[in-house]
Amino acid sequence: MSELIEGKPGQRYLLMGNQAIARGALEAGVSVAAGYPGTPSSEIIENLAKVADEANMYVEWSSNEKVAAEVAAAASFAGLRSLCVMKQNGVNVASDFLLHLVGGGTRGGMVIVPCDDPGALSSINEGESRHFARMLEIPLLEPGDFQEAKDMVKWAFELSEQIGNLVMLRSVTRLSHASGSVKLGALPENRPRARFRHGGFVLDPQEGAVTSAPVAYKHVLQQEKLEKAESLFEDCPFNTYTGPENPELLVITSSACNLYCREAIEILGVSDRAGLLKLGTTWPLPKKLIRTHLENCSKVLVVEEVIPFLEENLKVLAAELAMEIGPRTIFAKRDKTIPSVGEMNPDYVIAALVKIFDLSYEAAPADYVEKAGLCVMAGAPGRDLTFCPGCPHRASYWTLHNVLALDNRDGFICGDIGCYSLGMRETGYYALKTMHAMGSGTGLASGFGKLDQFGMDQPIVAVSGDSTFFHSVIPALVNAVHYNADITLVVFDNSGTAMTGFQPHPGLEVDAMGHDAPSIDIESVCRAVGAQTTVCDPFDMELTRDILLEKITGKNGVQVLIFKQSCALSPEKKGKPRYEMHLDENICIGENCGCNKLCTRVFKCPGLNWDEKNQHARIDEVICAGCGVCASVCPTGAITKKERA
Amino acid sequence: MTAAANLLSDPFNLVITGVGGQGNVLASRVLGSMLTQKGYSVTIGETFGASQRGGSVMSHLRISSKGTWSPQIPKGRAHVVVSLEPTEALRVLYEYGNPDVYVLCNTRPVHSIAVISGQFKYPEQDELRQWIRDLSAKAWFLEATGAAMAMGNAIFANIMMIGALSAADILPVDKDTFKDAVSNMMAADKVSVNCDAFARGADMLLAEGISGA
Structure with a gap:
């Protein structure tokens, strides 16, 4: 995507969230980026890698996420800005190194971008990375739209350098793999030189050796860094409020849920009753800012995915403030106002608001939904995932x-x-x-x-x-x-x-x-x-x-x-079938063959169909990738392959 | 960049649906890029990754003159469904359809492994069309895959459907916008054949009639 580097500052472009994050890193003057592929994070490193030469960057796909974090940290130690990127599972892999890294701190700005997958759309878990920010005692930022996905990356690098530690910027599938309009900023010209300084006093964070020991001393420093981040968060431009001065309900949210909340409030026409506090900084929470908003409202709805992270941290603050401002009612995951698993969408927020405000709402007429449901049951057979033809x-x-x-x-x-x-x-x-x-x-x-x-x-x-x-x-x-x-x-x-x-x-x-x-x-x-x-x-x-x-x-x-054997979608194979496949309808005798439809009933390649009317298998010429394997599966030799010229 | 003209609704919500491998994501990005050129703010929500492997794939486009919207359309609020596979249209209508929705449907079936293995029967074409008509205000049925194969590659069906959409008088997009968009996205040698596919799709819709089937 040439726009990533050729796009004009001040102009708007349609960018995928991951492209916006990559552009943000370029605008921040990042020098080194490392990651391990994983949906929904992969396009960040991929896009940076494409422009690496032009942008004077070093970009790698590391052998795993821990190595990626180490490669990025080395750049930071040498005074450069560095980025490491991974899907949520990768943070588990990197966490051993990260825990030691944050104890000693960073030099050049270093940002870790984990992309979580609420709803496990492309994962086998929906574990998330936000709790690592709390465990690692580092600041956590969450962009609330595509523009912020770009802009917050630059802010994250500045924050990292202000506090001398790693900053986490968390994305989710519906930002990373969604696209929106993004106004570009300028790309920097100058490039720093790398030098690892290690000859100074052992406790000097800029000149000495880097390590988390002595632990008791360094841990105090680390917590001071986090306190500094919290004070910067009080005035962070990415924490925004829209709504009446004294709303009936304060909705607090972050990340993609921001867009769901905005839309739900608009659809239900409750913008005069519900205020929306969108937080870009979700750990540590800016206490004074939260207090200002809690003072104005006795009921709060928290919308987030997946674990009740924001909810629990907010409840700690609410408990600390209770003596001064009184108790607050908090609707969220623990009381089941919001589902405790899976990804969110505008409809879950609509349902929560409908319940809290005692409204009524119908997404589509009930008879339409009923009719459509019957049609799907009768007419849309399940579509389980399958290996590609030729896989x-x-x-x-x-x-x-x-x-x-x-x-x-x-x-x-x-x-x-x-x-x-x-x-x-x-x-x-x-x-x-x-x-x-x-x-x-x-x-x-x-x-x-x-x-x-x-x-x-x-x-x-x-x-x-x-x-x-x-x-x-x-x-x-x-x-x-x-x-x-x-x-x-x-x-x-x-x-x-x-x-x-x-x-x-x-x-x-x-x-x-x-x-x-x-x-x-x-x-x-x-x-x-x-x-x-x-x-x-x-x-x-x-x-x-x-x-x-x-x-x-x-x-x-x-x-x-x-x-x-190469993947059927690999550049050297895609669109270039090796064999022309032929099915002899006279030899395939279907139900009457002892094979009992082995090729379609059991082998089940999408390139084969069962012709119900004529009772034999056939090759689907649109889908077949010409790998020739089904010729080995058919016991009667009805399927044959011929090498293509 | 021209100023955004009035939309039939704002945001205007469009779903492109199909099966992994049909070029759904490319179609949504081409259309998104065309509408961005026209000055609209476009938000696209996609699912891909595991879903590519023979599963249902859906892209949500929110087209607006006001700004960014949720990358997931709220239930029941689609204005148009472009379906690269007929049974996928039904699945989308169940979640995002309403009596006023328009449907553009490629008629070529892609059998799921549940159908290939004989666990489920794929519905008859007539039945399928009737259900889609019953669940929409207007529906167009186009043999895009067949026409694409005649052009040499079934994959062009996605671009044909975008061409068809351009002729349906629903969104302010035309062949010139398409050419500009694909010139930025594709290798130069692919632009002309994709422009042909786009034009062919527009012709197919006009042949069916602007008021649908």
């Missing part, structure tokens, strides 16, 4: 599932994080039986693999993607080899971080900025740590089946099998 994972899981069934000792697969997590569901033949954090599949397998002394005799398989392998599988693999766990690790190497949009990883010969980079070969790593390693093509189903069967049968310590 190597479908072939891989077909083989894994069949081999475990052939082996017949109740073997199972420990899952991991990526597109292949869908192996938990129908599209992967329910092959995965555990699913946790990045790298946990191999760690769990390592543990299962030592339970033979307690009589466990089931074959144990772990799966991992190529990017996940570098992120956090290596330590678990080393553990499994060292303790001689009997497991098979299958690495689905599809040549990129596919789930999040093909970001490069250390296994590729290119880096985030598009420069040549030395690649780390997964096969060599596995061999070097002592695992018996084989590489095969999952599209060669017969050979893959035989190798896998042999691997899981014996007690052989750690076996690694690398399934090498």
Whole structure:
């Protein structure tokens, strides 16, 4: 997106929240940015990487989020402004380093941007990062719209330098992955030089060595920094109030919920009764500002996602102020006015306001909704997620599932994080039986693999993607080899971080900025740590089946099998089908064939359809990606493939 | 940048829906960019990531002369639904529809794995059209995927539907705005074929008649 750097200051552009954050970092003169891909955060680093050369930046996709935080911190220690970016889970990974970082403080401005995913639209949890700000005792900022997503980044860097510590700016899916109009600011010209100064007095925050020790002394300093941030928050331009001077109800909110609250108040026409206090600074809360607003109103509604973070911090303040200003009624999550899980939307806020103000509201006429509901039930069959046509994972899981069934000792697969997590569901033949954090599949397998002394005799398989392998599988693999766990690790190497949009990883010969980079070969790593390693093509189903069967049968310590086949959406494959597929309607005899519709009923590639009228399968020419795998699945040879010219 | 003309409603709420892989996100960004050029403030809410993998994908566009709106349209408040797949239109109407909504629907089905495996039956075309007509004030049914395949690639159906929308007299967008928008977003060699797809979509809607089916 050239607008990111070529856009004219003062002009408005339609920017995705993540682009706005990236532009904000550029306007702040950021020098280094590091992150690990994860929805909904990925476009921040992606966009910065694209303009890195022009903007004289260094941008990387780090091997995991802890490393990203360390790379960004090094830049800060050397006096540069740095950004680290991750999805909510990444903060868990980075937190060990972060806790030590914030004890010692930062030099050049450093901002961490976690993008949370309320409602888990692209995650398997909706855990959030805001509580880390409280745990780490650092300031927390939350933009309330797209313009703020840009503007607050610059403010965050200034704040970080004012207090000498890390600042967290939290986004959510509905900001990061939504787009809105943003007025650009100017890009700075000058670039600082990097120098790590370490020769000064040991306790000098700018000249000495950096560390969180001596802890008692540094912790006091850290809390003083937080107090300074709180005092700056009292006049922060991103805390805004709209509404009457003495509202019947004070709505307090932050982040994307700001837009939902604004709209709900407008739709219900209650702007003369409800005031909206939108907070851009949510930890620590600016006490004087909150007090001014609480003094004017006895009833409060808190709207936020996901955990009752703002609610609880506000209640602490309300309790502290109660003797002076009297008790306040607070409607929020704990009293169930607002749902305690999932993402918010304007309708939840409407429902809360309707309840508090005793109003009535109908989103659409009841008879319309009823009729539409019946039509959906009758006419819109469920659309479960599935692997793309041509996806190597479908072939891989077909083989894994069949081999475990052939082996017949109740073997199972420990899952991991990526597109292949869908192996938990129908599209992967329910092959995965555990699913946790990045790298946990191999760690769990390592543990299962030592339970033979307690009589466990089931074959144990772990799966991992190529990017996940570098992120956090290596330590678990080393553990499994060292303790001689009997497991098979299958690495689905599809040549990129596919789930999040093909970001490069250390296994590729290119880096985030598009420069040549030395690649780390997964096969060599596995061999070097002592695992018996084989590489095969999952599209060669017969050979893959035989190798896998042999691997899981014996007690052989750690076996690694690398399934090498590029993602169907990878730049080298997308739109270029390898085979022309043909289905001979005379050979496919449908219900009368012993296969019982194996290709559509069981294999279920979206590129195949069942022709109900004529009772045979057919290839959907719009959807088929020409991978040729279904030709291996059809037992009668009705499906054939022909190499395209 | 021209001054924003009056909208039929402000904010004007439009949903583009379809299945992962149909180019929904690109369509919403092209349309958003066209309307931004016209001086409107556009807010787009999207879901993508896991939802790309064969799931339902929906983009919400809020078009306004007043400023930024929620990236999620409140329930029952869509003014137009552009559907790249017919059953997805029903799903969206259930949540965001109302008796005054307009629907532009690509008629080509994309079977979900529940249909492919035989657990559910995909509805008949006539039935589907009748339901969509019953749930809308105006509906247009266009064989966009078929026309796109005739142009050489099914993916153009998304741009055809935006072209169709431009001809429906609902929003102030035309082929010139489209050309400007895609020239900024796409490689130069793709602009002309996308302009053809846009024009083809507009023709298809006009052939159906401006008052819908």
